[in-house]
Amino acid sequence: MSVMKKLVVGNWKMHGSRAFNAELIQGLLVADLATTAPNADVAVCPPCVFLADVADALQGSAIAVGTQDISAQTQGAYTGEVAGPMIREFGATYAIVGHSERRSYHAESDQLVADKAKAALSHGLVPIVCVGETLAEREANQTEAVVGRQLQAVIDTLGDDIARVVVAYEPVWAIGTGKTASPAQAQAVHASLRAQLAKATPKAADIPLLYGGSVKPDNAVELFSQPDINGGLIGGAALKAADFAAIARAA
Ligand code: PEP
Numbered sequence: 001m002s003v004m005k006k007l008v009v010g011n012w013k014m015h016g017s018r019a020f021n022a023e024l025i026q027g028l029l030v031a032d033l034a035t036t037a038p039n040a041d042v043a044v045c046p047p048c049v050f051l052a053d054v055a056d057a058l059q060g061s062a063i064a065v066g067t068q069d070i071s072a073q074t075q076g077a078y079t080g081e082v083a084g085p086m087i088r089e090f091g092a093t094y095a096i097v098g099h100s101e102r103r104s105y106h107a108e109s110d111q112l113v114a115d116k117a118k119a120a121l122s123h124g125l126v127p128i129v130c131v132g133e134t135l136a137e138r139e140a141n142q143t144e145a146v147v148g149r150q151l152q153a154v155i156d157t158l159g160d161d162i163a164r165v166v167v168a169y170e171p172v173w174a175i176g177t178g179k180t181a182s183p184a185q186a187q188a189v190h191a192s193l194r195a196q197l198a199k200a201t202p203k204a205a206d207i208p209l210l211y212g213g214s215v216k217p218d219n220a221v222e223l224f225s226q227p228d229i230n231g232g233l234i235g236g237a238a239l240k241a242a243d244f245a246a247i248a249r250a251a
Contacts, residue, residue, distance in 0.1 A: 006224055006251030007166065007208045007231035008037075009128060010044040010238025011068060011096060021050055025057045027241025033248050034062035040231070040251035043094050044238065048082050055091040066094025069102060070125065072115035084123025095120040096233075098130045098150065100172045110153035117154050121161055128166045128210070128233065129154050131193070135173035143171075144192050151193060155200045163203035166210060167193060168233040174213025176235055183222045183229075186211045190228035217243050220250035 033042050043064040046054045055065045071081035098113035117127035131150040133143045155162050169189050171181050190209045197204035211223050212233030223229055237243040
């Protein structure tokens with residue numbers, strides 16, 4: 001079992017405004033997570049347009065910032081895309097790639113997600129690679145096959161650099177639904193992801209595996225105490241400072 005620090009990342013999705021963000025950040029700063037959640041590395045991923053504001057507001061705090069997506073390209077005629085060097089310029093540390101909402105609403109393929117992970121690494125950002133099955137896939141006993149396929153594309157594309165990513169297991173049926181995978185269900189998938197990573201790198205034990213899907217203050221402790229769960233990717237609860245701080249403290 002790994003003894004790494006937990007990683008707790010907030011995905012704000014397409015929420016917020018300058019006023020809302022300022023209040024949320026104020027709440028997080030007052031929570032003093034460096035002192036009250038010493039076992040957690042914490043990051044928030046606002047919509048890209050707020051990255052500069054949020055990075056400025058969090059400067060000097062223990063909370064890192066990231067984006068919810070990244071272009072696989074470095075620059076050029078890619079209307080609407082945001083490239084790694086731009087993200088990096090605002091002091092971001094992380095880039096989420098392959099969130100299920102992007103896979104389903106933007107038709108992102110396993111290979112595109114892998115290319116985005118590669119782009120993130122090449123620009124000094126840590127990719128948080130999301131994988132997860134739909135309810136239909138779980139009911140058809142396809143969970144391990146689906147997440148295994150999604151992860152394998154990233155392993156094949158990154159080679160040895162797979163050791164530098166974060167992986168987030170987010171069952172699609174648990175995202176924003178209030179349904180959480182049981183700690184045992186989540187642990188079983190995390191163990192299979194860890195075993196797959198171990199075939200690709202001797203450093204698999206050091207790769208943070210986050211669970212995401214309706215994590216709340218009242219279920220975080222049990223989820224985070226599973227041997228292969230190294231933290232969480234938090235959606236809805238990341239929009240409430242008290243809840244997000246409580247989840248960080250659960251680590
Ligand atoms: C997410 O979208 O990454 C997520 C886990 O959302 P929620 O916590 O709201 O289920």
